[in-house]
Amino acid sequence: MIQSVLRGAGLVAVLLLGATPLRAETIKVTIDNFTFTPAQVTVKVGDTVTWTNHDDIPHTVVSAGKYRSKALDTDDSFSFTFAAAGDYKYFCSLHPHMTGVVKVE
């Protein structure tokens, strides 16, 4: 009897943890033809954005004072986890007309 009550309590705890909305996600941004796609993403604090370069020339992902990737060759990726809310504008340091923004809320 006591054992089944304990088991029930454990099950409830698992269900509550499973329902926690603070589950970090990974959002993908691709680089195709000198363009970040999508150019704007909205994520939650704790989420990670991964950029992958599909062009056959190198690109970078740079957000001044926040993060800076190395030159990404074809199919290379760069990831950054956003720990604080805000708008993170970024660009490619090799082609500064390539821009994007990550909105973290």
Ligand SMILES: [Cu+2]
């Ligand atoms: Cu570039």
